[in-house]
Amino acid sequence: MSYIIDRRLNAKKKSTVNRQRFLRRYRKHIKRAVEEAVNQRSIREIEQGGQVTIPNHDISEPVFHHGDGGQRQRIYPGNKEYMEGDEFRRPQGGGGGGSGKGKASNQGEGMDEFTFNINQEEFLDFLFEGLELPYMVKKKLRDATQTETRRAGFTTSGSPEKLHIVRSLRAAHARRIALSGKDRRQVRELKKELWKLEDAPSNPENAKLRELLRAEIEALEKKIRKLPFIDDFDLKFTNLVRVPVPSSKAVMFCVMDVSGSMTQAIKDMAKRFFILLYLFLTRNYKQIEVVFIRHHTHAKEVDEEEFFYSRETGGTIVSSALTLSGDVIRDRYPAGDWNIYVAQASDGDNWDGDSDACRQILINKVLPHVQYYAYVEITTGPHQNLWLEYERVREAYPETFAMHQIEEAADIYPVFRKLFARKMEGAA
């Protein structure tokens, strides 16, 4: 007798839990692989999943097994020319000698490393693990302009569409039990008495008593039945309250110097930084807008293509970009509705007289409105005037202003991690 069952629609992904545990156990390895991938990948591929390789040695599960040495006799199939008593040198690499016993040699050649794929989501999880947006708390409720409806238990009054049927009936049931308790107990006692009489030999007196008891029981049962099945008092309604929620919209400003001194290599590094920030923000906000501002001696808001690829030359006046950012924020992104992030990348060159102005604009027009301002300087040379002025800004706004130097592509991810590392002490 056979039963045939179609299980194809049953739950797949039964192994998800085990897989996650595996990833958690080897997170150190995976993080290293992710880091390498970020540094090596082309910009377009940066957010895809990736291949993770772990040395087999680190991942093996130990068991007692025989090691090399001692004497063994092993039987092999497919003899071609050997005769009894032939002797030959031991083949190198363990191919002939003791194969079939160690697991490694069973799985074909060169399986020294355990390689597997993680998907995009997992990749990003590892990429941004332990990072958080700084000082989100501050922004949270103060500027909240949106509310959200949340469930908050049950109430005894409300509109009919919020009636909670299970709760109401449960309450009614409880009420009926509570109110009829005494009567039901009495019924039980009377019934017991009645059964006793029924068992006893019948005589007229007995019969009369039984009649009486029956009548009494019936009266009580009628009384119990009269209890209303449901009462106003039983009704329970789902309670919904409106709670303010922090804005889930964010805007990210990418500010980049495109003056003659910025080579394509430097721009690429800047782009990587911007992409990391963008990916990171997408994980925290539902809706993200990106504003690209490029500048040399004067600033311009452009689209992405132009931002990264069009070539221009000229001198550098950073303040022009900051002024424009300030204006855009004022005109289009009121701080109450938007979480504003600015990332600025430059090689540190600026017209000397301008750096002081930059500081002024930042402090007066930009920093009061933004959540976080990250400045990366991509240079291998000594710091110039702009860096020094910015250091003073950092002193004034240690919480919202961060700056770091990047020398080569491999620095980008570590610097990014530093800028957004989870701060242990409460931010507010």
Place this chain on the structure above:
Amino acid sequence: MTSRPAKKKAPLSTDSEWTFELIEAYDKEIARLAKGFRLDTYPNQIEIITSEQMMDAYSSIGMPLNYNHWSFGKQFVETEQRYKRGQMGLAYEIVINSNPSIAYLMEENTMTMQALVIAHACYGHNSFFKGNYLFKTWTDASAIIDYLVFAKKYIADCEERYGAEAVEELLDSCHALMNYGVNRYKRPQPRTAEEERQRQRDREEYIQRHLNDLWNTIPQKEEQETARVSRFPKDPEENILYFIEKNAPLLEPWQREVVRIVRKISQYFYPQKQTQVMNEGWACFWHYNLLYGLYDEGLVTDGFMMEFLHSHSSVVYQPPFDSPYFSGINPYTLGYHMMQDIRRICEHPTDEDREWFPQLAGTDWLDAVHYAMENFKDESFIQQYLSPALIRELKLFEIYDDAESPTLKVSAIHNEAGYQRIREDLSAQYNLGNREPNIQVYNVDVRGDRSLTLRHYMYNNQPLGESSEEVLRHLHRLWGFDVHLESVKSDDTVCAQYHCPPREILETL
């Protein structure tokens, strides 16, 4: 195929697509033939699954459910990766030794493959599970699923209560010793009523002694001093996990229960490890015979048979030792050929067969294969049934590998002088006792530092592999006190020692 009945039936299907009706029809016909061959099975539960579900099943050691552990995740990731890259096809089927027996069929398979799998798993493996003595003695097919449900829930509860980390560590340690969680030889017999009464009297007396002050005042005898010298446990214990469960001083009750769960599951799989050749051989033998039975009756088409034979011959293909695909002797090949060989010896014995197998030659082949299936395990099966004819066919030869000598030696080949030796040594190769190092609990320093000493009884002077220290660390975690392991040669001299925590070099010298 030798004799065809004159009246042929119409084929069940002519197309490679399967449907549920067809599977049912094939199953019915195969069951009818199987009955004719006296294959006694548990009821079958045939489940159609997708390849993803197959990978899930793969990674929980083939069971429909199991507790959670990272190593199963690793297995899954590995399977998935290799499957996606096309390095590996998934098995066509998985069959579970339970009652009813559960067989998984993949939806990607063609009708031919489904029929092959039904014959192979639902009637081959299934009847093996029900008939073989090892499975009869060691596993309880009707209880395993319930036990796994219990185990999964128990371990999930432990994780909730004591933290996933603590449970994971414990499971890691148990898994490292999983192969040493089985009783190899003895199975506890149910106690008789008389024994039960005796135990009860003993318990009473014990309680009396401890509660009654009179006993305590009686002076202790001298001989107890000498008794201390004797070892604990009195006899070496092969089941290390059992010993841990019962005797580890520091384990919490829940930890003992987890050790027990791992041990029980290990014990459940123990017969399968010992009967791989026979089990696969039996299943291949029957899928071959059952499907030929269908063909002889005209129930399947020539195309069906071509596809079937193609799969069948790749399953029972044995790459020669020097092929890049060689990875040891293929248990399917060996088992299948041995089963066919038994039939051949019964039906068409040669003079050689009459000399080697006087008890088989000319007898009823169906009786003979059933007898073989029921009463042997790989080791004894090969010892009993590997024939010179098959040794010649597979061109088996033996290599003697002594680590001391720079050369390998061909010590026997498929000729008159070598048959016996090849048969014995191939049989020894399937003896689990030789394949896994023989390690037993030897002594506990009960009065001293409570250290646990294990003994490795060396087989052919083969030392332990490099992960032994690691396993010892796991054992140390379970035992809670120092753990020592000694490798002992056949003349009882200790030739290697391992310690956890590691000892000062001075001491090991």
